[in-house]
Amino acid sequence: MLGLAQVRLELASVELxxxxxxxxxxxxxxxxxxxLLSLGLGFLAVLxxxxxxxxxxxxxxxxxxxxxLTLGAVAVLAARARLPRQPLLxxxxxxxxxDRDALRAAAAANQTDAR
Numbered sequence: 001m002l003g004l005a006q007v008r009l010e011l012a013s014v015e016l017x018x019x020x021x022x023x024x025x026x027x028x029x030x031x032x033x034x035x036l037l038s039l040g041l042g043f044l045a046v047l048x049x050x051x052x053x054x055x056x057x058x059x060x061x062x063x064x065x066x067x068x069l070t071l072g073a074v075a076v077l078a079a080r081a082r083l084p085r086q087p088l089l090x091x092x093x094x095x096x097x098x099d100r101d102a103l104r105a106a107a108a109a110n111q112t113d114a115r
Contacts, residue, residue, distance in 0.1 A: 004099060012092040019089075030079075041068065 045064040052060040 008092065008095055008099065011095060012089055015089050015092055041071075 045068075049057065049060045049064065
């Protein structure tokens with residue numbers, strides 16, 4: 001019984017380390033992308049606004065405001081779509097459920113044999 005618990009805890013530990021590493025890598029790439037894309041879009045907006053300042057400055061600002069808000073909404077939806085659908089440590093929880101079911105079946109078999 002103790003050995004079984006140890007194996008399950010080791011599985012949980014490995015799974016948790018993998019999840020932390022994956023989330024850390026995802027956060028790093030997201031932060032880099034966010035900074036670089038924000039700078040690029042900001043400079044593009046400033047460039048085009050200055051270019052159209054004399055003739056269509058309100059239109060240029062409205063277009064960029066709409067563009068940035070739309071891209072922000074798309075980014076939020078994309079991030080939500082990538083959230084994990086299963087609970088943290090799902091494999092470990094599945095194994096523990098199987099162990100519990102096996103122990104109940106064994107206890108029931110022992111109780112039947114004792115009669």
